[in-house]
Amino acid sequence: MGKVLVLNQDYSALSVCTVPKAFLLVYMNKAEMLAESRRQYLRTVNDQYPMPVVIRLHRYIHIPYRGVVMTRQNLFKRDGNRCQYCGTHDNLTLDHVIPKSRGGKTTWDNLATACKRCNSRKGDHTPEEMDMPLRQRPFRPSFLMFIRDFSGLAADEWLPYLGVKERSY
Template sequence: MSRKVLVLNQDYSALTICSMPKAFLLVYLNKAELVAESTTEKLHSITQTFPFPSVIRLNRYVYFPYKGVVLSRQNIFKRDDNMCQYCGSKDHLTLDHVMPKSRQGRTSWDNLTTACKYCNSKKGDHTPEEVGMSLKRRPFKPSFVMFLRNFSGILDQQWIPFVGSKMEQIV
């Protein structure tokens, strides 16, 4: 029952990911329609069998003014694959300002990256170029759909028509 379901707005744009019980309840109460169901699983009650939702679409349009990814430590780590962007280590991770804060570096998607404690202290109050370090990937702000697709850790094959495949990068 821990499977996740993609929720689409009435216009078929990706809105969020919810739990399977929540998705089933929305469909059962006629607040959403089933767009795609699991081909391998079914939901069973004592007397009935129901389709196991994979993608649902809300019956009413939900106005969602800000469709962005919240800047947080966990989301930076997810974007950077929980790996130091200087040496590739996955241990003792911290956040690093590429342009140091002491030099008016901002706390933003484009200036924060994941670094291990060793690389972060080696870089110190300098830019990576000044100390001969290079980034594996420049920091960027992921789009909402990219975050749902690539960084939620879940990608059901039936979601691909609505969020694209992991291979398609939107940068």
């Protein structure tokens, strides 16, 4: 079974949950179904129900700040599983753009995906010192941006709720 996009009462993206959890929220009248699967249904012995793809909660849930957890996998996803120096997909690791020995922090804004060869070549220098420009500057993705662009979970039915008109291939 797939995943379901959960929207807050104000239609902002709140989370992603399982189909059974989403169905239960709709069935218990805690949420409304905004989009359903065109191909799949939930079946019981006697009935057939539409499978939710996007639901909206009836009550507003206040979440102080929703950020993306900085993990190795999330950093690789942000950078498209490519070395940010040469563009290869092979032997990837993480590089501190400003080296730790020079006061560089382990943050979204200072970590970039790099292949072992480029990471070793750059060593204890900055990209500018080694004439190794980054393909993109490291950044902290927002929760919405991460679901939409990097998670690989977004179904076509989610896109209007994530600020995308249509999927670009």
